[in-house]
Amino acid sequence: MALIKLEDVSKLYGFGDATTLALDEVNLSINKNEFVAIMGPSGSGKSTLLNIMGLLDKPTHGTYKLQNRHVDRLRTAQAAKLRRDTIGFIFQSYNLLPRLTVLENVALPLAYKGIGQTRRLKYASSMLERVGMQNREYFYPSQLSGGQIQCAAIARALVNNPQIIIADEPTGNLDSAGSRLVMELLSEIHKMGNTIIFVTHNPELTRYATRVVYMHDGMIIHDEKTAVGEVAKTARDKMYSIAKKTVEDDLAGVSLLMNLVPEKDYETSKVPTKKKTKTRRRTSGGKNRKKRTR
């Protein structure tokens, strides 16, 4: 049984001529304990999709069933409650409230649940310990590194013991060491039985995922299951080469990817790898090359 089930979900922004189709009849179902990476170029609708799944936003059309319950037309109060109890969020930046200590930040969701001060601080403290931040409890966010802030954000996302963790580019502002720290942590949480959905631009990080969803122009153009510990095939073969600096490279990579994926067969997890594409890798850095073990 699917934990999350989106059917023909569309999202429109704006009116009249300025209308943007951010999501175009997306169908997606995610089962319990999946670790889903969402990839795709900028503006492809990744965040929009995540926000709808996280009940922060409502779809313009289509249905969304969370735990078999229709949630696409929830009233705000109900949505807030469901969000509080079943979903933990990690954002790319400005996750923590600057005027609260790390401990208070982590305890905040429990406060909104109505749990007493002593109990929630105790619980928040144990969460911080779980993410290896026990000695930073009384620090303010401004006194932490980017990686530490994200770890604290993870602790906060976990504090309500939610089934689903939603992370929009959680490593977007981190260096490779910080990214690893955060992803290892998410991976551990995944092993405990949580369902995790995250957006990333870094194909390397698909290593941690059990499934990778590729988006373009508001549509899911490819969806593959991957083994944990391996970079997703499509990502490895195509996206490596397009994680480049220039827009042209970006566009080229995307169109390449488009060519590779048969129009009617978005759901296939097997994508033929063409040797021809290897030649494009000449632009990729030595660091990436080294990691591609063959």
Next chain:
Amino acid sequence: MSINVGHIRAAVVTMRANRWRSLLTMFGIVVGVASAIVIVSIAQGVKNSITGQVNAFSKNVITVGASSQDPTGLGLTSIPFVSTLTYQDAKAIAKIPGVQVSVPLEVLSGLPTGDKTLRHGIVFATTQNLPQVLNQTLAYGAFFNDQDSNAFSAVLGSNAAIGLFNDPIPLGYSFTWRNQQFVVDGVLNSFETTPFANDTLFNNAVFIPVGAADQMSLYNNPVYQILVKVKKAALLPAVAKKIKTTLLNSHGGQADFSVLLPSQIAGSSTSILNLMTELTLGIAIVSLFVGGVGIMNVMLVSVTERMHEIGIRKAIGASNRQILMQFLIESTTVSIVGCMIGIVLAVLAIFSLRAATNLAPAMQWPVFAAAAVVSILIGIIFGSVPAIRAARKEPIDALRND
């Protein structure tokens, strides 16, 4: 409930983080609360001393005034230019059953001159029972009695003694008034001075026997007031009624006089005070209102500035109500702290007024309570617009806002 404690704490944290802004925001509330409390306390203090005086010396005393209206309620300006009350009226009133004594106060012109000329004084012709009616004793000497009612003797108010002779005990001294020599028999104790009351008048007064004035051919002097002391408080209304009928008879049916009970005296002298209090209170309320608008303005800015925070809070499960409460408590905290600062300033002002003036402001707990309640209401009312705005914001829009 625990969330509310958290909110208050969070509000205090926010206020500390923006110390100057918070202080400026509170300014209107501080000024409004402080001035309202000080004004009400002063007014109450003055009223207390007026009623205290009235109760002390005008107890059981009916005041018969010279005109049917008391134009201002201020003793000083109610001295009539034309008076139809006479010494005969006072005598007639004395015969009414229940009346203990009836004392006329005639106002006479002319400046008495002792060692110096008394410039800010007034000469009253009266009878021996005046101290009894005023419930006042003599500091030195004795009041003239009916035996020497024709003698040219005088009793001075405490300030008049200084004014004439520069000597607090001028017994046996003589002064000239209208070419007639008077000898000082006694000096009255000082009347406690009260703003807007008659007492300063008495402290500056020179009292001479009615008979002496008659001998100087000053007949039909205008009688300023007839003070009528009644035997028992219970008799006051009946006696007042009888006085009215008696005087109406002798005045040919003209109600050209006023008969005031002790309670009415206090009432009339506080009416102007009440008006002034109300006007100044109005200004204080305007200040509170301006303070409320200030709070609203700053809270609106704060909500805009903290959109992202609101987004985060909503994403992690805050309901609209909880966000609403957060901002309402924040604005209310600002107004309550402003109120507390205002109260402290008001208390300081009241104590310094007590030390430096004779106003004796009276602090009253209901006023403090009212100030607190009004401040809380202002925080809630003016904070609600920004708070509702924060609460209604869709989480996704709040998060996108940077």
